[in-house]
Amino acid sequence: MALDLFAGIPVSDFAAALKWYERLLGDPPTFFPHDAEAVWELAEHRYLYIEHLPERAGHAMHTIFLDDFDARTAQISERGLEPATSETYSNGVRKATYRDPDGNEIGFGGAPV
Template structure:
């Protein structure tokens, strides 16, 4: 039985990478066990690891569920200077989503439930 998970992205400069992800996630890392590595617990048992090392090409996207995709896109365009990404939706899909990249080419994204009552979990969004 799976009880936890980690997802790792690589950056060429850990100081710049950690700062970028602190802004993205609106918080400092939860765990920095050694130089070149930082971890954030996104939800209980789900960790994002940012590691300094050889960049991987073609990974992701790793998407995060959020309450308001439009306002979060505007925050990242302003604070992280990312390109404005398109927000997609389809009638048969219960979420709208968008994809962007960090400065190291890691593909990331957000998704937002269209019908908040349709979520399986209530996260007080």
């Protein structure tokens, strides 16, 4: 079965969110379906998108699990963003959670070292 995933994030200020997510993800969007939506392809058939929906902004919670956790979080830091929280679970899994200007949470998780 083919599977595509589109994980949406409602934002109140599209221009500001676009800049913030470009810094977080390290690239411009893959495409713009329309003037108030930007889409990044994170991996084949796996997309993260922001959309101008002020009445719903601030409630998204997504976690992206990576095999290059240390490298990715270091690159994000180099672009001027720091996690709001960093955790290590009892099984050794690590998670760094970033909050956009609306409070939406984007976490990056990584396996134990």
